[in-house]
Amino acid sequence: MYVWFTIPPLVSLPIALALAAFGSDAHRIHAGAPLWLLMIVLYTALTMMYAFSIKNGLSSHLLPLQMASQGIIICIISLEAGAPPITPWAGVAIAVSGFALIVHLFFGQRRERKSGGAHDEARIAPAAGALDTLDSSPFPQAAADDDGVIFMANDPFKEIVGVEEPEGKIVTDFFTPGEDEVTIKGKRQSVFQKANGELFYFLLVDPPKSTAPPAPPQRPDPDLMDADTGLYSKKYSTKRVPEELGRAGRYRRWLCGILLKVTFTSFPGLGRRPDLEEAFFSAYAQYVKAEIRDSDMGFYLGDREILLLLPETPQQGAKETSLRLVDLPEELLELKGDLPFSVDIQYGFMYYSGNYPLTYEQFMQKLYSSLGGVSE
Numbered sequence: 531m532y533v534w535f536t537i538p539p540l541v542s543l544p545i546a547l548a549l550a551a552f553g554s555d556a557h558r559i560h561a562g563a564p565l566w567l568l569m570i571v572l573y574t575a576l577t578m579m580y581a582f583s584i585k586n587g588l589s590s591h592l593l594p595l596q597m598a599s600q601g602i603i604i605c606i607i608s609l610e611a612g613a614p615p616i617t618p619w620a621g622v623a624i625a626v627s628g629f630a631l632i633v634h635l636f637f638g639q640r641r642e643r644k645s646g647g648a649h650d651e652a653r654i655a656p657a658a659g660a661l662d663t664l665d666s667s668p669f670p671q672a673a674a675d676d677d678g679v680i681f682m683a684n685d686p687f688k689e690i691v692g693v694e695e696p697e698g699k700i701v702t703d704f705f706t707p708g709e710d711e712v713t714i715k716g717k718r719q720s721v722f723q724k725a726n727g728e729l730f731y732f733l734l735v736d737p738p739k740s741t742a743p744p745a746p747p748q749r750p751d752p753d754l755m756d757a758d759t760g761l762y763s764k765k766y767s768t769k770r771v772p773e774e775l776g777r778a779g780r781y782r783r784w785l786c787g788i789l790l791k792v793t794f795t796s797f798p799g800l801g802r803r804p805d806l807e808e809a810f811f812s813a814y815a816q817y818v819k820a821e822i823r824d825s826d827m828g829f830y831l832g833d834r835e836i837l838l839l840l841p842e843t844p845q846q847g848a849k850e851t852s853l854r855l856v857d858l859p860e861e862l863l864e865l866k867g868d869l870p871f872s873v874d875i876q877y878g879f880m881y882y883s884g885n886y887p888l889t890y891e892q893f894m895q896k897l898y899s900s901l902g903g904v905s906e
Contacts, residue, residue: 533584538577538599546607553611569606573599594631601625670734674701690714706842708781756830759815767829767837771890774839778884786848788838789897791876800870810865817862818855845881852877876901
């Protein structure tokens, strides 16, 4: 807000007063009405441009505009006030410098826009035909670069996402690429995605409406869920993990895996307590399930091992999640302290960028190799 106190009239006032105080009749030259009118018009225009630059955050424009404005004031007021002869020439020099900087900024921005436009044109040239049809399509469509940044979207797409200018935003702000169906603003949409060189195209359509009567509710498939932990089963992991790896490879999106392994060690002279071991592990599995996001997947692999898949998660995010899951909450810490055996929770994690093929077996081998982090 303080930058508004630098607007030219506020700076010009003390300058004009100082020039009037040190002037003399011997050097006084009357500029005349035409020159005064020209000065007022120029000064007003420069002041308006200065205010516009402040409002729009164009800080690089402020100094040239200020120099041009104050140079005009120094030149005209020093002539009228009778300041020493060097003073008007100093005002001319300051004003000319300011105008020169303004011209430099103008042509510099013209060159940047021209070079930027040429770069964009070269980047999208391989897909120019597809972009031409995007605006005329009745279906919601958008085009994004290989970083997932939207640079073109048609009106139906803007309407369905509820954003007037989605250009410049990330695709994941609206939906997750690679999913067959997504929910946008509470409405289900089928997603069709196509890659063309460095560009990705997204087409949204309403999913087909089923005319068949609703199927009767079925009991959960025991091959899908583990009844004791509430996590997905190991058998299902052998199907779902390869699917997620394939999706990450196809669309080059992040995928992280976390492996948690709980180990119990009996104290000397005390026998094992399988009932307490199962009770603690069940409570820990429920804690893990409650802590992960809805988009994450948890699998119980047996032998007190839990596998987590975290789509669209960078490596640092997987590390932070791992540390959070081995940092037990107060309830589990109290339960752990009352057990007649020690509890260790190891963790390992890996990051897959999708830039190279990776099989389920290789993925699991890397996770087991990364085991080493231990809970306190």
